[in-house]
Amino acid sequence: MRRRKSLRQRLFSVIHAFVLALACLVVIVPLGYLIINSIKxxxxxxxxxxxxxxTEVTFExxxxxxxxxxxxxxxxxxxxxxxxxxxxTILTGTLAAYxxxxxxxxxxxxxxxxxxxxxxxxxxxxxxxxxFFLVMRQFDLLDTVWAIVIGQLGxxxxxxxxxxxxxFQDLPxxxxxxxxxxxxxxxxxxxxxxxxxxxxxxxxxxxxTAFLSxxxxxxxxxxxRRKASVLSIAVASFVSDKGIQWGPxxxxxxxxxxxxxxxxxxxxxxxxxxxxxxxxxG
Amino acid sequence: xxxxxxxxxxxxxIVVAVQxxxxxxxxxxxVQEWSLTKSQAPEGFVGLENFxxxxxxxxxxxxxxxxxxxxxxxxxxxxxxGVCLAYLTMGSSxxxxxxxTLLILPMVIAPVAAGTLWRILLNYxxxxxxxxxxxxxxxxxxxxxxxxxxIVSVILLDTWQWTPFVLLVAGAAIASIPGDLLEVAxxxxxxxxxxxxxxELPLLTPLLLLTLVFRMLESLLSLDSIYSLTFGGxxxxxxxxxxxxxxxxxxxxxFGAAAASSWIFMAFASVSIALVFWFQRKDW
Numbered sequence: 001m002r003r004r005k006s007l008r009q010r011l012f013s014v015i016h017a018f019v020l021a022l023a024c025l026v027v028i029v030p031l032g033y034l035i036i037n038s039i040k041x042x043x044x045x046x047x048x049x050x051x052x053x054x055t056e057v058t059f060e061x062x063x064x065x066x067x068x069x070x071x072x073x074x075x076x077x078x079x080x081x082x083x084x085x086x087x088x089t090i091l092t093g094t095l096a097a098y099x100x101x102x103x104x105x106x107x108x109x110x111x112x113x114x115x116x117x118x119x120x121x122x123x124x125x126x127x128x129x130x131x132f133f134l135v136m137r138q139f140d141l142l143d144t145v146w147a148i149v150i151g152q153l154g155x156x157x158x159x160x161x162x163x164x165x166x167x168f169q170d171l172p173x174x175x176x177x178x179x180x181x182x183x184x185x186x187x188x189x190x191x192x193x194x195x196x197x198x199x200x201x202x203x204x205x206x207x208x209t210a211f212l213s214x215x216x217x218x219x220x221x222x223x224x225r226r227k228a229s230v231l232s233i234a235v236a237s238f239v240s241d242k243g244i245q246w247g248p249x250x251x252x253x254x255x256x257x258x259x260x261x262x263x264x265x266x267x268x269x270x271x272x273x274x275x276x277x278x279x280x281x282g
Numbered sequence: 283x284x285x286x287x288x289x290x291x292x293x294x295x296i297v298v299a300v301q302x303x304x305x306x307x308x309x310x311x312x313v314q315e316w317s318l319t320k321s322q323a324p325e326g327f328v329g330l331e332n333f334x335x336x337x338x339x340x341x342x343x344x345x346x347x348x349x350x351x352x353x354x355x356x357x358x359x360x361x362x363x364g365v366c367l368a369y370l371t372m373g374s375s376x377x378x379x380x381x382x383t384l385l386i387l388p389m390v391i392a393p394v395a396a397g398t399l400w401r402i403l404l405n406y407x408x409x410x411x412x413x414x415x416x417x418x419x420x421x422x423x424x425x426x427x428x429x430x431x432x433i434v435s436v437i438l439l440d441t442w443q444w445t446p447f448v449l450l451v452a453g454a455a456i457a458s459i460p461g462d463l464l465e466v467a468x469x470x471x472x473x474x475x476x477x478x479x480x481x482e483l484p485l486l487t488p489l490l491l492l493t494l495v496f497r498m499l500e501s502l503l504s505l506d507s508i509y510s511l512t513f514g515g516x517x518x519x520x521x522x523x524x525x526x527x528x529x530x531x532x533x534x535x536x537f538g539a540a541a542a543s544s545w546i547f548m549a550f551a552s553v554s555i556a557l558v559f560w561f562q563r564k565d566w
Contacts, residue, residue, distance in 0.1 A: 020370055024384055026442070031387065033410050034399050046408045049416070092293040099289030115559050120301055122499045122555045126524050127544035130531040131307035132300070154300030157293050186285035215392035217506040222532050236394045236510045250402065253395040264390040268383060271390065276450050 034257075037250035038062070045246045061247035065255065071234065075255070078214060078230040080145050085152045085213040090206050093160030098190055100161070101168035117162040120155070128154075129222045136223050145228045151219035156212060160205045163274065167201045168194070207267045208274030211260060231256045311541035318535035332542030341518050342543055345526035351433055352522060353501040356440035360497055361490065363441065364448020368456055371449070382453070386446040393443065397510030400439045401426065429519035432512050436520050439507055444500070448493055455489045456482070492561045499554050523547050 033052075037045070041058050044051040065071040100113060132151055133142070141147040175197065179189045195202075217232040225233065235256055238249040264271055312332055316324040336342050371382050388396065403410045404425035412422030423431045459482060467477045505524045512520040514529065521529075527547065531540030 016370060019366075020381055023367060023370075024381060027384055027387055029410070030399055030403055030442075033403065037402060046405075048407055050408045050410055050413050052410070052413075092296065095289040096293035099286040103286050103290075111563075115555075118559055119552075119555055120297070122503070122551065122558070124503055124524065124527070124544055124547045124551050126503075126505065126527045126531070127308050127541070127548055128301065128304035129528070130537055130540055130544075131304035131311065133532065134307070134537075135304065150296075150300060153296050157296055158301075161293055186289075190289075211390070215394075217392070217394050217509070218528075221509075222528075232392055232394045232506070235392070235398055236506070238398060238510075246402065249398055253398050256395045257391050260390045260392065261387060264387065265383070268386075272386070272450055275389065275447065276454065 031257075034250055035254055037246065038254045040247065040250075042247055061251035062255075064248055065251055070229075071252070074229055074231050074234045077145050077148075077224075077228055078232070081148045081152065081220070081230060082210050082213040084145075084149045085156055086206055086209045088149070088153055089156040089160050089209045090202060093157050093205070094164050094195075094202055095190075096157070097161045097164030098168055098194065100165055101171075102186075113165075114162070117158050120158040121162075125155070125218060129218060132219070133222050141223075143224050143226055143228050145224070145230075147223040148216075148220045148228065148230065151223060152213050152216055155216075155219075156209045159212075160209060163205050163208075164198070164201065167198055171197065204267075204270035204273055207263070207270045211263065211271060211274075214256075214260065308541045308544065311537050312545050313542075314538050316537045317539075318537060324538075328538070332538045333546065336539055336543040336546065341521060342526060344518055345521040345523050348433065348520060349502055349522040349524075352436050352440065352520075353498055355433075355437040356444070356501050357494060357497045359437065359441045360445045360448050361494055363445045364493075365452045365486075365490070367445065367449045368452035371453065372456060382449075385449060388443045389446040391443065393504060393506035394510045396439060396443050397507040400435065400442070401511055404435055426512055427516055429516060432516060432520045436508060436511060439511055440501055440504070443507065444497060447497065451489065451493045452486070455486050459485055488561065492558065495554055495558050495561065499551060499558075502551070 036052070036054060038061055039057050039059060040051060040054040041056055042060075044054055100110075105113070136142050136147045136150075141150070171194065176189050176193055179193045184192070215232065217236065220230050221233050221236065224230070231252070235249070235252050238245060238252070311324070313327060313329060314324045315326055315328045315331070367385065371378050371385065391399075404412075406412060406422070406424045406427060409422075409425070411425070415422040425431050425435045463481060464477060467481055472480070502522070503524055504522075505528055508514065508520060508522060508525050514521045514525050523543075524547075527540050527544045530536050530543065
């Protein structure tokens, strides 16, 4: 028998639905408005009241971006940086985590290692940006994608190592014992036995690294302002330019945001695990 | 054992080269006189002069105050909204899962792009926000042109982008509270509010504190969104610590001064990091 809900409960569920609807709107409306702005005619930008539904859809801002050789290069640079950073990070980070997990470190040293990872994640990175700039100048790497990749590796490698360290520590050592008895080397144990098991975590780490690298701004903007510029710098640069070009700025932001949203929808579980990782596990 | 060392070595070398070497270099810079506009090489050891100068600098002090306001305001709002939303989106029905997926989207957007997005929305005359406020009869403020409202704008942006983080962590924590604990409380006749205040909140507190320190640090360190939302303006009214150090070092090329102020900032951040470390290892 269904009991009728009391007035209070009904009131509560109405408020509940209302608040959630409001929260969803606060997320959707800005994003939707950005997309609308990217397909709006230039003369409709600073109208009062703002043009919410454009009279005409135009792709001229995107066309402008595609025609501009610079933008295409920024996109390529962003992609190059993300691919290299992710590749090198996963390779070295996973190996290092396995090494640390199997080295039977004492509790004290392990605590020190953990603290180092935490420190690298949270110290004011702006402190090292200037020396890093100077070092890159010395090696003649300023304004190259390699400077960006190297800089980002300093952040992503400790992060992935930390992530994977927890994964390897949770792995029961019995799994490897059979391989030890068969006389397999450490490398064989790692590549044939352990790696296949932890592959889902490795992909999670890879997704997160690519995501961090694509969105990164501080390092990129400090070592590569012109030739090797990436999308994040391009998006930010619209601001200091004289007279903001609203259309291209919106279009460029969409180009930068959309891949990550699609990424997030497909790899949500992994991405969330990575982003919240530090808070939940240490 | 040699194998294990070989495994760790590449990562170790990169981290030392890219993190610890520049850190040491930066410490060295902080006690030297060097401004790239005047000289191509450091102009000698000046002791703590850079530190004294920075601590007395009006813009530096202003950025500290701004940082406190922005981070304080944003983190409080994020914690409150995040925990409320975590409670409201509990459950595993497809509707709640869809809502959660939607609500975390701001977090995956590049902060620079989020900054430009809100710059469009907060435009005084033609922005959507003031238009919507106008519809309910409120005259919207000059968000980005007035010093005080510019601070509010930065807080709003941070809250919009990072409340999802609190929502996720708090949601996971709430879901891990044993259900029978709450049932017992209900059988004993505890009201929903009392159950929350006396059972759930104490259980959630450690993780919430950790989340708070996390958000505090990340908000203090963020540069991208301020860069594209206000560029520190109008004037110096949204200069934060990070933004100040960045402009000192990479726009004005005052390497010595920038390094000194970044170490002042570092001292504060280190205490917070130690706090995180302590929270994580403590048995509550």
